[in-house]
Amino acid sequence: MTKERKVYTIDDLIDKTGKYITNPKDLEEIKKVYEYAKQKHSGQYRKSGEEFIAHPLNVAMILTSIYSDKASIEAALLHDVVEDCDSSTSEIEEMFGKEVGKLVSGVTQLSRINFSTENEYLIEYYKKIIVGMSEDVRVIIIKLADCLHNMRTLWALPEVKQKEKAKQTLEIFAPIAHHLGIHKIKSELEDLSLRYLKPNVFYDIAEKLNTTKLERDNTVYEMQQEVTNLLSEHHINHEIKGRAKSIYSIYNKLEKGRKFSDIYDLLALRILVNTEQECYLALGIIHSKFRPIPKRFKDYIAMPKPNGYQSLHTTVFGLDGYLFEIQIRTYDMNEVAENGIASHWAYKEHKDASQVFKNTTEQKLQFFKAIMELSEDKMSSEDFVNSVRDEVLNNNIYVFTPKGDVIELPKGATPIDFAYRVHTQVGESMVGAIVNNSIVPLSYELQNNDIVKINTSKNSSGPSKEWLKIAKCTQTKNKIKSFFSKNEKELYIERGKNSLEKELRKKKQSIVNFFSEENIKKICHELKLDGLDDIYLNVGNGKCAASTIIHIIEPKEEAPVVKNAPVRRNDADIIVDGIDKVKVNLANCCNPIPGDDIIGYITKGNGISVHRSICHNLSLLENRTVTVHWNEKTNQKYLSVVVIYTNTLENKLVDIIQKISMVDVSVQKINTINRIDQLVYEVDLYVSCVDKLNKLLQELSKLSCVEKVERVIQ
Numbered sequence: 001m002t003k004e005r006k007v008y009t010i011d012d013l014i015d016k017t018g019k020y021i022t023n024p025k026d027l028e029e030i031k032k033v034y035e036y037a038k039q040k041h042s043g044q045y046r047k048s049g050e051e052f053i054a055h056p057l058n059v060a061m062i063l064t065s066i067y068s069d070k071a072s073i074e075a076a077l078l079h080d081v082v083e084d085c086d087s088s089t090s091e092i093e094e095m096f097g098k099e100v101g102k103l104v105s106g107v108t109q110l111s112r113i114n115f116s117t118e119n120e121y122l123i124e125y126y127k128k129i130i131v132g133m134s135e136d137v138r139v140i141i142i143k144l145a146d147c148l149h150n151m152r153t154l155w156a157l158p159e160v161k162q163k164e165k166a167k168q169t170l171e172i173f174a175p176i177a178h179h180l181g182i183h184k185i186k187s188e189l190e191d192l193s194l195r196y197l198k199p200n201v202f203y204d205i206a207e208k209l210n211t212t213k214l215e216r217d218n219t220v221y222e223m224q225q226e227v228t229n230l231l232s233e234h235h236i237n238h239e240i241k242g243r244a245k246s247i248y249s250i251y252n253k254l255e256k257g258r259k260f261s262d263i264y265d266l267l268a269l270r271i272l273v274n275t276e277q278e279c280y281l282a283l284g285i286i287h288s289k290f291r292p293i294p295k296r297f298k299d300y301i302a303m304p305k306p307n308g309y310q311s312l313h314t315t316v317f318g319l320d321g322y323l324f325e326i327q328i329r330t331y332d333m334n335e336v337a338e339n340g341i342a343s344h345w346a347y348k349e350h351k352d353a354s355q356v357f358k359n360t361t362e363q364k365l366q367f368f369k370a371i372m373e374l375s376e377d378k379m380s381s382e383d384f385v386n387s388v389r390d391e392v393l394n395n396n397i398y399v400f401t402p403k404g405d406v407i408e409l410p411k412g413a414t415p416i417d418f419a420y421r422v423h424t425q426v427g428e429s430m431v432g433a434i435v436n437n438s439i440v441p442l443s444y445e446l447q448n449n450d451i452v453k454i455n456t457s458k459n460s461s462g463p464s465k466e467w468l469k470i471a472k473c474t475q476t477k478n479k480i481k482s483f484f485s486k487n488e489k490e491l492y493i494e495r496g497k498n499s500l501e502k503e504l505r506k507k508k509q510s511i512v513n514f515f516s517e518e519n520i521k522k523i524c525h526e527l528k529l530d531g532l533d534d535i536y537l538n539v540g541n542g543k544c545a546a547s548t549i550i551h552i553i554e555p556k557e558e559a560p561v562v563k564n565a566p567v568r569r570n571d572a573d574i575i576v577d578g579i580d581k582v583k584v585n586l587a588n589c590c591n592p593i594p595g596d597d598i599i600g601y602i603t604k605g606n607g608i609s610v611h612r613s614i615c616h617n618l619s620l621l622e623n624r625t626v627t628v629h630w631n632e633k634t635n636q637k638y639l640s641v642v643v644i645y646t647n648t649l650e651n652k653l654v655d656i657i658q659k660i661s662m663v664d665v666s667v668q669k670i671n672t673i674n675r676i677d678q679l680v681y682e683v684d685l686y687v688s689c690v691d692k693l694n695k696l697l698q699e700l701s702k703l704s705c706v707e708k709v710e711r712v713i714q
């Protein structure tokens, strides 16, 4: 039964960690932590027969594969010393610092579960995970690595235990890994769980994969060669990989009634390129040679999944009539897809890891927190467990707003849940729903990729009690209930408080700190209001925006420049008549680019804002204008927004991208807008001058699917 696995030593760990943690002092400290843990665990053995220290060492090794930071690696080495040895948390804090101490105590707490009835045990578990997450997500990531190594050595346990652990892993840990976007860990956990839960199914699939392997390998290899040649002809630097499908994902598809022989993506390729633009270009080139299957094209670059995943997916008829699922993404996107967004950023930008983790998971935490708050009094234990299981951990669907924003909802969600998720006000003024251009009943069960439009009316009398039966999400039900249980004023006050809290959270501020006595006075004075509740009330009933309140205390900051944008708004781009040094901004209503006729507008306290002379916003501002010119030496690219109206509902993104790639512009973002009878694309791109842009507009209007192309002025 024993599997040959490499026995790791501390040198292996230092080797792998040293690849991304470069300070020798840090590595020395990791060694010291290891020596301590080894001494503490000496004389202890795992059920597998190994010395116990092999376990924490392996957990740390797993963490290096997702580039975890030094504190996480150290905490992984120490994660069992409090539970299994005589160390105390305070001893660890004293020896190795507060950060590591906190992580170790977090993991230890997670491991101390109270077994009683199954539900109670789950509640305890979920609560601990939630608390752990809100304090420091690294605790959960260490726990995931711990779980993974335990699963890898599960063969050493008796069968009953195996099944129990595998079930736990599949229900709790794999979904959490998915939510954090750590694909590597998620899919190994799933495969291992399946192997112990349903060994027959697992080995059956594995065997089928094996017997067809040779044939598949050859086909994949030939296809790989074809695609490589094709991309090289077009000078696209790339790497191409045949891709192994996980056994669990095949199992999932079989469960849904698909036949083994029909599963498209058994034959799969992944293409890695350098830039986002090359992704689209590669896609266009591949489609020009291999016919794509309609409706299998997915653009997760323009519309990333909520866990940060980005990639283009397409399925084409490849060689010998085999279907190939092809994924195209940049190296960076691949890193995120494999290791999770948090570890990627921490690693790439050498940021304080704990801060990055906190930021990227903030949205998810709010989900957890909302349920935690509910659980406190309003819900039975059973409801609590069910709602966590349904809404947080399992089976989410992704649907779209008409603008193309992704909304994540639990399976079984209805348009009511969608409306309330967009905004409570949308939910409360909802009168109907349109899904994929047809009117549906409010009880319609939303499906993946549905495009949902909510019809609202000012005259709506609010939700009906019937909706409580139709809504799926606990959050929705709670909002509906609170509509009925409170009188209006209270409701508005609460709503106002919520939106202020949300707005402040974006700025990383707590509502308590913000509303100091002094600040309340200042706001009330400015807006002629009467105390804190009155402020909440005015925000809640829509008379005053949350941001307006905040800006009274904190004057507006400039909008941050888009990350990665290949442009710096340099003062030297624009020459202002008669003035030497002055702050200059390009207006983001009309986005002027070199070659455009431009006029400067003198703002109050924010320098000169440059508009196109035809911008309608200027007519209001006439007497504060100043003459400006483009600096002819500028060689930057500038943002321009182009809207392409097609005459069809078919996805024409590929044709459009192909045209765009013929002109020297960089695409930043493409938004697909679904109209009733046409698709409209809004493209944010960077271009050096108006001549190039005009050439692009011309090229695009030559496409037979294009009805009209225009530059946007907002």
Ligand code: MN
Residues within 6 Å of the ligand: 055, 079, 080, 146
């Ligand atoms: Mn452990």
